[in-house]
Amino acid sequence: MDNLQALQERLGYTFQNKELLIEALTHKSYKQPYNNERLEFLGDAVLDLIVGEYLYKKFRGYDEGKLSKMRASLVNEGGFTSLANHLNLGEHIFLSNAEENNSGRTKSSLLSNAFEAVMGAMYLETGLGKVQEITVSLLEHVHPDISLDSLFKDYKTSLQELTQAHYGTTPEYQLIAAHGPDHKKEFEVAVIIDGKRYASAQGKSKKQAQQEAAQIALEMLSKELK
Amino acid sequence: MDNLQALQERLGYTFQNKELLIEALTHKSYKQPYNNERLEFLGDAVLDLIVGEYLYKKFRGYDEGKLSKMRASLVNEGGFTSLANHLNLGEHIFLSNAEENNSGRTKSSLLSNAFEAVMGAMYLETGLGKVQEITVSLLEHVHPDISLDSLFKDYKTSLQELTQAHYGTTPEYQLIAAHGPDHKKEFEVAVIIDGKRYASAQGKSKKQAQQEAAQIALEMLSKELK
Numbered sequence: 001m002d003n004l005q006a007l008q009e010r011l012g013y014t015f016q017n018k019e020l021l022i023e024a025l026t027h028k029s030y031k032q033p034y035n036n037e038r039l040e041f042l043g044d045a046v047l048d049l050i051v052g053e054y055l056y057k058k059f060r061g062y063d064e065g066k067l068s069k070m071r072a073s074l075v076n077e078g079g080f081t082s083l084a085n086h087l088n089l090g091e092h093i094f095l096s097n098a099e100e101n102n103s104g105r106t107k108s109s110l111l112s113n114a115f116e117a118v119m120g121a122m123y124l125e126t127g128l129g130k131v132q133e134i135t136v137s138l139l140e141h142v143h144p145d146i147s148l149d150s151l152f153k154d155y156k157t158s159l160q161e162l163t164q165a166h167y168g169t170t171p172e173y174q175l176i177a178a179h180g181p182d183h184k185k186e187f188e189v190a191v192i193i194d195g196k197r198y199a200s201a202q203g204k205s206k207k208q209a210q211q212e213a214a215q216i217a218l219e220m221l222s223k224e225l226k
Numbered sequence: 227m228d229n230l231q232a233l234q235e236r237l238g239y240t241f242q243n244k245e246l247l248i249e250a251l252t253h254k255s256y257k258q259p260y261n262n263e264r265l266e267f268l269g270d271a272v273l274d275l276i277v278g279e280y281l282y283k284k285f286r287g288y289d290e291g292k293l294s295k296m297r298a299s300l301v302n303e304g305g306f307t308s309l310a311n312h313l314n315l316g317e318h319i320f321l322s323n324a325e326e327n328n329s330g331r332t333k334s335s336l337l338s339n340a341f342e343a344v345m346g347a348m349y350l351e352t353g354l355g356k357v358q359e360i361t362v363s364l365l366e367h368v369h370p371d372i373s374l375d376s377l378f379k380d381y382k383t384s385l386q387e388l389t390q391a392h393y394g395t396t397p398e399y400q401l402i403a404a405h406g407p408d409h410k411k412e413f414e415v416a417v418i419i420d421g422k423r424y425a426s427a428q429g430k431s432k433k434q435a436q437q438e439a440a441q442i443a444l445e446m447l448s449k450e451l452k
Contacts (some may be wrong), residue, residue, distance in 0.1 A: 041290035042282050045275040052271040056264060064267035128354050 007092045012134055020125060022094070024117035027110055029096035036117035042092055043120025046128070050135045051075050073215065074139065076222055078158030080112035081165075083138050089114050108165040109225060128163040159191070162221055167194045171217065173210045176200060191217045233318045238360055239348055246351060248320070250343035253336055255322035262343035269346025272354070276361045277301050299441065300365065302448055304384030306338035307391070308368050309361075315340050334391040334452060381440040385417070388447055393420045399436045399441065402426060417443045 004021060008014045015021040024043075028035040051074050055067050062070075073079065084090065090105040093114050104110050123131045156171075163171050177188040179202075189209035190200040199216035203209030230247060234240045241247040250269075254261040277300050281293050287297075299305070310316065311357040316331040319340050330336050349357045382397075389397050398418045405412045405428075415435035425442035429435030 037290040038282060038288075038293065041293050042278055045271070045278040049271040049275045052268055056268050062264075064263040067264065067267050 004092065006172050007087065007089070010087050011118070011122075012137075013126070013130060015121070015125060017125060020121045021118070025089075025092050025094055025114055025123040027093055027095040027099060027104065027114070029099040029104070030094045031096065032094075036114060039117035039120040039124075040223075042123065043116035043118070044121055046123045046131055047080070047116060047135060048075055050128075050132050051139070053132075054136055054139065063159045069215075072219070073155055073158070074143070075223070076158065076218065077108050077112040078161045080115045081108040081161060082142050082158075083135075084111035084115040086138060086142055087115070089118070106165070108162060153179050154216055157225070159214040159218045159221070162218065162225075163193050164219075166225060169224065171214065172205075173213065175206060189213050193217065193221070230318065230449050233313065233315070237344070237348075238318045239352070239356060240362075240385070241347070241351060242395040243351060246347045247344070250347040251315075251318050251320055251340055253319055253321040253325060253340070255325040255330070255331065257322065258320075260342060262420065265343035265346040265350075266339045268349065269342035269344070272345055272349045272357055273306070273342060273361060274301055275294070276354075276358050278357075279366070280362055280365070295441075298445070299381055299384065300347045300369070302384065302444065303334050304387045304444065305388060306341045307334040309364050310337035310341040312364060312368055313341070315428050321348070332391070334388060381437050382442055385440045385447070388451075392447075392451060395420050397424075397440065399432075399439065401432060415439050419443065419447070 004018065004025075008021075020039075023034045024036050024039045026032055026035050028037060048071070049070050052067070055062075055070050059067065059070070060128075090111055093105060095104045095110070101112075117133055119135065122134070144186060159171050163169055172192045174190045174192060175187060176190050179186045179188070186202050186204065187206045187209045188200055188202045189206060191198050191210070191213040198220055199213050201209050201212035201216060203212050230244065230251075230400070234247075247263075249260045250262050250265045252258055252261050254263060274297070277297050281296050283301075285293065285296070316337055319331060319336060321330045321336070325336075345357055345361065348360070369425075388418050389395055400416045400418060402414045402416050405414070412428050412430065413432045413435045414426055414428045415432060415438075417424050417436070417439040424446055425439050427435050427438035427442060429438050
């Protein structure tokens, strides 16, 4: 039996129903009559609402397009893996030996799913308020400066985390073209992952174009890996 | 000024902050400094959680794949339009004359968005509990028999509602092929909308294949129309 006390201290919440927490930490490879997939389904929606409301209230001047974009950059496998790592969640996941030997404990999909499931379990036990408090505090700790700019930077970081976890490689960015006069240049950049060109995007600077391309690749990869 | 009293009675909730309700009912064509798009962003996440939790608790034996499928069939433009129509929401939307003359008041995208926005506004004012109570009661009224079977039936209905609203046509289903021996036949059916083949799917009966194809077409169309 794992020491769940340490996890609950890092989480700032002690479960009344330990079985619920154990279910949230049980990967399907562990071959129990239960696993964390149903709780992950619930937790995913809980986190979507919490992050959505947080952004809605924090960025009152932003339209729903910007809000959606910001949320997409926080609510994804890479983003949740960062939060899971902050809690050392990987140590506490119950998984099969095969999955363990397959580096399961550090896989971003497992970590992200377990994080969602733990939040779903907490929501069931204690309601939205407590989960909201804990998630927002984690979010602000991991992303001390949430802004459209800082989240753009995070696209590249999230993409790198994802490709390292799944392919053991780092994305490369290639300048494809630069258009327009000097004072109004547009750069086009492609992102290459494991030798394959995933996405390209334009921007007013190379950096901006890279960030845009990373975001598109992140969405594509997240879908592929689902 | 519209009579919002009747709407609030049908809704079973009286807003303290009338301006919040008015914002939720204001389509962007109405050219005010505010419109309902930000509230729709919030309401969308609120409804996703409410419907997700409802299904999670009601169908304890279902895995997350089935739950996601069921939720997708309820949480979409067609589904929300049914709920909006049940509240006569269309009567109360503030929109431009041009949009009005363009049948805006009965457009499923406008109705569905306004429904999400009203639920988002209610959530901001009163929290999750009240919105949950109202949404679940609406849901059970409009779908008296929520089950995987009845929701499958709903895919065809939702698709038809959507295509009628957007193209003024009804989807057609074409049998493409039947495979396998008599006792284990698989049918392949395509769905044709406005002369274009949208999706095809296989099933153990023609009906099941139609339903599967309708679901795929529904997802494709919802994305196209976004």
